[in-house]
Amino acid sequence: xxxxxxxSLSTAQVVFFASVVALDFGWGLVFKTALQLTAIHExxxxxxxxxxxxxxxxxxxLDRFGTLILYELAWGLLAAVFMPAAGGQPGFLKLVPAxxxxxxxxxxxxxxxxxxxxxxxxxxxxxxxxxxxxMAIFFRVAMGMPWATATQALFxxxxxxxxxxxxxxxxxxxVVWKRISSLELVAMLRLP
Amino acid sequence: MTRLLRQANAVSKxxxxxxxxxxxxLCPDWRILVGLGVGLLLVLGLTGELDRIVLLLVxxxxxxxxxxxxxxxxxxxxxxxxxxxxVWLGLxxxxxxxxxxxxxxxxxxxxxxxxxxxxxxxxxxxxxLPGGVVLFISALVSMLPNILAMALRVIEVQRCRGFELKKxxxxxxxxxxxxxxxxxxxxxxxxxxxxxxxxxxxGEALVRGARLTVGAxxxxxxxxxxxxxxxxxxxxxxxx
Amino acid sequence: xxxxxxxxFLPAGADQPILHDVSLTIGRGERIGIVGPSGSGKSTLGYxxxxxxxxxxxxxxxxxxxxDGRDALAGGQPGFAGLVGQNPEAQLFCxxxxxxxxLGPRMRGEAEAVCQGKAGALLARHGLGAKAEDKVTSLSLGxxxxxxxxxxxxxxxxxxxxxxPTSYLDTATADRLFAHLDELSRSRGWIVCVIxxxxxxxxxxxDRFLTMAEGRLVADGPLGPPPAPFTxxxxxxxxxxxxxxxxxxxxxxxxxxxxxxxxxxxxxxEIDFAVGPGECVALVGPNGSGKSTVLRLAKGLAKPGSxxxxxxxxxxxxxxxxxMLQNPEEQIFAHTVAAECGYWLVNQGVAAAEREERVQxxxxxxGLGGKLxxxxxxxxxxxxxxxxxxxxxxxxxxxxxxxxxxxxLDDANMAAMADMIRRETxxxxxxxxxxxxxxxxxMVATRVVRLEAGRKVGDHPMGExxx
Numbered sequence: 001x002x003x004x005x006x007x008s009l010s011t012a013q014v015v016f017f018a019s020v021v022a023l024d025f026g027w028g029l030v031f032k033t034a035l036q037l038t039a040i041h042e043x044x045x046x047x048x049x050x051x052x053x054x055x056x057x058x059x060x061x062l063d064r065f066g067t068l069i070l071y072e073l074a075w076g077l078l079a080a081v082f083m084p085a086a087g088g089q090p091g092f093l094k095l096v097p098a099x100x101x102x103x104x105x106x107x108x109x110x111x112x113x114x115x116x117x118x119x120x121x122x123x124x125x126x127x128x129x130x131x132x133x134x135m136a137i138f139f140r141v142a143m144g145m146p147w148a149t150a151t152q153a154l155f156x157x158x159x160x161x162x163x164x165x166x167x168x169x170x171x172x173x174x175v176v177w178k179r180i181s182s183l184e185l186v187a188m189l190r191l192p
Numbered sequence: 193m194t195r196l197l198r199q200a201n202a203v204s205k206x207x208x209x210x211x212x213x214x215x216x217x218l219c220p221d222w223r224i225l226v227g228l229g230v231g232l233l234l235v236l237g238l239t240g241e242l243d244r245i246v247l248l249l250v251x252x253x254x255x256x257x258x259x260x261x262x263x264x265x266x267x268x269x270x271x272x273x274x275x276x277x278x279v280w281l282g283l284x285x286x287x288x289x290x291x292x293x294x295x296x297x298x299x300x301x302x303x304x305x306x307x308x309x310x311x312x313x314x315x316x317x318x319x320x321l322p323g324g325v326v327l328f329i330s331a332l333v334s335m336l337p338n339i340l341a342m343a344l345r346v347i348e349v350q351r352c353r354g355f356e357l358k359k360x361x362x363x364x365x366x367x368x369x370x371x372x373x374x375x376x377x378x379x380x381x382x383x384x385x386x387x388x389x390x391x392x393x394x395g396e397a398l399v400r401g402a403r404l405t406v407g408a409x410x411x412x413x414x415x416x417x418x419x420x421x422x423x424x425x426x427x428x429x430x431x432x
Numbered sequence: 433x434x435x436x437x438x439x440x441f442l443p444a445g446a447d448q449p450i451l452h453d454v455s456l457t458i459g460r461g462e463r464i465g466i467v468g469p470s471g472s473g474k475s476t477l478g479y480x481x482x483x484x485x486x487x488x489x490x491x492x493x494x495x496x497x498x499x500d501g502r503d504a505l506a507g508g509q510p511g512f513a514g515l516v517g518q519n520p521e522a523q524l525f526c527x528x529x530x531x532x533x534x535l536g537p538r539m540r541g542e543a544e545a546v547c548q549g550k551a552g553a554l555l556a557r558h559g560l561g562a563k564a565e566d567k568v569t570s571l572s573l574g575x576x577x578x579x580x581x582x583x584x585x586x587x588x589x590x591x592x593x594x595x596x597p598t599s600y601l602d603t604a605t606a607d608r609l610f611a612h613l614d615e616l617s618r619s620r621g622w623i624v625c626v627i628x629x630x631x632x633x634x635x636x637x638x639d640r641f642l643t644m645a646e647g648r649l650v651a652d653g654p655l656g657p658p659p660a661p662f663t664x665x666x667x668x669x670x671x672x673x674x675x676x677x678x679x680x681x682x683x684x685x686x687x688x689x690x691x692x693x694x695x696x697x698x699x700x701x702e703i704d705f706a707v708g709p710g711e712c713v714a715l716v717g718p719n720g721s722g723k724s725t726v727l728r729l730a731k732g733l734a735k736p737g738s739x740x741x742x743x744x745x746x747x748x749x750x751x752x753x754x755x756m757l758q759n760p761e762e763q764i765f766a767h768t769v770a771a772e773c774g775y776w777l778v779n780q781g782v783a784a785a786e787r788e789e790r791v792q793x794x795x796x797x798x799g800l801g802g803k804l805x806x807x808x809x810x811x812x813x814x815x816x817x818x819x820x821x822x823x824x825x826x827x828x829x830x831x832x833x834x835x836x837x838x839x840x841l842d843d844a845n846m847a848a849m850a851d852m853i854r855r856e857t858x859x860x861x862x863x864x865x866x867x868x869x870x871x872x873x874x875m876v877a878t879r880v881v882r883l884e885a886g887r888k889v890g891d892h893p894m895g896e897x898x899x
Contacts, residue, residue, distance in 0.1 A: 009324060010385070010487075011327065011385040011388055011389050011393075011394055011487075012381060012382050012385035012386070012487070014324050014327050014328050014331065014385075015327070015331045015381040015382075015384050015385040015388070016377075016378060016381035016382070016385075017328065018327075018328045018329070018331035018332040018335060018381075019331065019332075019335050019377045019378070019380060019381045020377065021332055022331075022332050022335040022336045022339055022377075023339055023373065023374070023377050025336065025339075026336055026339030026340055026343070027339070027343070029340075049366065050366060050370065053366075053370060054374075057374070070328075074328070074329075074332065078332070080300055080304075081300075081304045082304075084249065084296075084297045084300040084301060084304075085249040085250075085252045085253045085293075085297045090292075090293040090294075090296040090297045090300070091209070091213060091296035091297050091299060091300030092209050092210065092213055092296070092299075092300055093213060093217075093296055140289075142217070143217060143289050143292045143293065144285050144286075144288045144289035144292065145260075145263060145264065145267070145285070145289055146263070146264060146266075146267025146268065146270070146271065146282070146285060147267075148263075148266055148267030148270045148271070149266065149267075149270060150262060150263045150266040150267060151263055151267060154263065172364065172366065172367065172370075175367070176367070176370065176371055176374070178767075179371065179767055179807065179809065180371070180374075180375065180809065182445055182807075183375075183809055184443050184444055184445065184446075184489070184490050184491070185375070185378050185379065185382065185490075186378070187443075187444035187445055187490040187491075188382060188444075188489065188490035189378065189381070189382070330525075331525075334525050334526070337569050338521070338569070345762060346762050346763075348728075348733055348757070349757050349759075349762045349763045350763065351733060352731060352733070352754070352755040352756070352757065352824070353763075353775050353776035353779060353823060353824070353827075354750065354775075354776050354778075354779025354780060355779065356779075367765055368765045368775065370765075371764075371765035372761065372762050372763060372764065372765055375761065375809075376761065376762060379519065379522065379761070380519070380521075380522040382488070383517050383519055383522035383523050384522055384523060384524075384525060385487070386484060386487050386488050386515065386517070386523075387515075387517075387522075387523035387524075387525070387580070387583075388525060389484075389487055389510075390484065390513060390514055390515055390536075390584070390587070390589075391535055391536035391539055391583065391584075391587055392510055392511065392536060392539035392540055392587075393525070393535065393539050
């Protein structure tokens with residue numbers, strides 16, 4: 001399994017990686033906060049489509065174990081700093097599900113690299129993406145939310161919508177990847 | 193005191209945040225949680241950081257209240273078996289839950305508002321993390337302000353050809369916005385990286401000669417982190 | 433100091449090199465102009481001259497490259513070169529102007545007092561002294577470009593490459609900059625290479641010109657005559673079948689329009705002019721004078737704070753005003769050239785068959801007829817700019833607004849753009865062009881409106897007064 005080593009990345013690759021996380025976060029800052037004020041955010045994390053797209057493309061660009069762990073860690077820190085009350089978990093607690101999700105994503109992307117070079121994106125994101133709502137509910141219940149019918153229904157709906165939205169995200173990411181993967185710009189930044 | 197707290201390094205602040213969050217997560221006593229919350233608000237007020245952002249966050253927080261009321265009260269009714277007891281039970285649970293979440297948000301805010309970007313970078317450098325991490329975070333923060341401007345510019349360009357924001361709820365209509373913004377970010381990254389390399393800014397150069405310093409502010413944070421665990425236990429022992 | 437011997441560069445994934453067997457020698461203190469059409473390899477050559485080809489490009493360089501006596505095929509030495517690219521905004525990293533200029537000297541380990549002295553002197557000389565503590569994000573594009581250039585001057589490189597360094601600068605600032613560069617090359621032996629389309633300015637600075645064409649160095653010496661205007665036959669103007677406004681009545685009218693992006697700030701004030709059918713009005717003026725703002729108001733992307741933007745009878749801003757903004761890279765997203773061109777028609781709900789016909793017609797007229805199914809990302813910059821124009825013309829707007837349509841274009845592409853605009857004007861469209869390119873304005877405009885600090889200070893037919 002090839003592991004991401006920050007020391008061996010070029011300055012351009014480090015800066016590119018940072019820019020993708022910044023893009024994901026900047027997008028979320030606006031869209032997520034706006035959606036948070038609507039009930040829809042409790043069941044469908046629509047802004048996740050772009051997040052998923054960016055994560056998949058970042059992983060295809062820097063195809064190493066550790067890319068998405070670092071991605072999720074950075075994103076979680078930014079979210080904790082700039083959006084402490086928005087999204088799933090409050091404050092620095094965001095880091096826990098983010099990190100766990102990143103580990104699952106990276107593991108599946110790396111393990112399935114040869115058997116399923118393209119479809120691994122679907123497997124990794126869909127399985128890892130189920131973890132998000134699961135961790136969110138786990139922490140909420142641990143903090144006192146009753147595990148009652150309403151909560152279970154909310155969990156079920158958010159799981160289902162998460163699967164659909166993540167699936168869309170991966171599909172669009174692969175469409176974008178097909179269009180841009182042959183560009184010289186991509187060749188310069190890629191770690192295949 | 194504010195100056196001392198600001199000068200503390202990011203490590204002690206991080207320890208403080210983890211300690212308070214963990215305690216809030218585990219503490220079953222609402223009185224202690226209320227005391228903790230009030231204490232955090234006081235510190236925010238005394239350091240002059242109790243501003244509109246805090247109120248905005250509370251607003252976002254409260255926006256989720258209707259849904260939470262439904263979940264908690266319904267759960268309470270299911271547990272209690274009747275409406276009257278169930279509503280009070282649910283509200284009690286909700287109160288405890290909201291207190292925990294509020295404390296986590298307040299501690300987050302306190303740490304963030306007392307930490308400038310340069311202090312955080314100095315701490316990371318002092319920890320001798322790989323220079324790439326420091327460069328990563330520096331680049332991340334330097335690019336953030338431009339993201340929105342770039343996205344707005346692309347939206348404006350595509351609006352000239354009929355793109356509408358309300359269509360963005362359909363995932364496939366994201367592509368006219370996503371692809372130009374993504375490629376622009378890539379170009380920006382390579383241009384920035386080239387400019388940095390030419391000026392001698394590489395990862396390792398950023399960590400050369402850095403040391404982590406510890407001051408009075410760090411002690412304050414560490415003591416507070418420990419006190420939140422020891423304090424209630426001691427109080428219990430003293431009171432009886 | 434710089435020696436290239438049969439240097440070629442093959443980009444990753446390409447089968448044709450974009451630099452072919454380039455051989456030249458450059459000595460200390462030379463001032464070099466690099467000229468040539470769009471896509472001829474100017475920037476690629478420039479990167480190799482600086483020794484940054486491994487950082488800036490993905491591909492393989494062959495041949496022999498020596499910089500300051502050392503083999504540089506794998507890259508140049510740190511501190512040897514400075515470079516400012518076409519997008520100066522992207523190169524800025526720090527919070528304030530002063531920090532940006534200080535960054536390089538600080539990284540080199542120079543004493544803080546020395547760094548401050550150097551940076552202060554540079555900022556004062558180029559009129560940014562008062563802005564030293566300002567945030568970089570608050571600067572205008574021209575000021576950002578200047579800041580990026582000064583940050584490179586601060587590292588005192590042996591070779592400095594500037595790619596279109598004056599695209600956002602006003603004349604006075606550009607003159608000051610070139611005077612400084614001239615002094616640096618003569619007194620300190622710096623090699624200064626400038627890639628610039630403005631041959632007049634280049635002729636006043638450089639004493640040697642490297643002319644590139646299709647990746648080859650075709651001339652090396654004094655500046656030759658400008659190339660003949662582009663003569664590739666284009667198709668007939670594509671939109672003559674489609675209706676324009678009735679003759680005589682203005683199609684676009686600004687009635688005492690004022691607008692500001694922020695409260696208390698007025699970016700344009702009491703703008704009053706009209707554009708009739710068959711007229712091409714050029715909006716001219718220095719950076720920040722409000723040209724782009726006027727175009728946005730015409731398209732309805734912004735609403736006037738006071739006054740009114742009126743269109744001809746029956747015309748609407750959504751379907752009848754076409755606006756092409758500056759940077760084609762901010763627009764292209766589709767999988768084929770045809771899909772990119774037809775995007776506006778998709779949003780207008782035009783049926784597929786009609787859409788296909790109109791797209792083919794417009795692309796043929798702009799010389800892109802043979803590239804319908806190509807990826808738009810694979811086009812050259814000039815082709816991308818034409819594709820952007822096509823994607824607006826395909827909507828058959830009665831009013832055409834173009835924001836700096838010649839930025840980054842060489843003479844041939846500029847002439848082609850001018851040709852297209854003249855055809856649209858002849859077909860009865862109202863055309864409003866914002867441009868700082870005098871030659872282009874002379875080619876297309878029937879009237880010139882001059883803006884300064886957001887106000888109209890002149891409005892005269894082309895030929896009277898100066899553009």
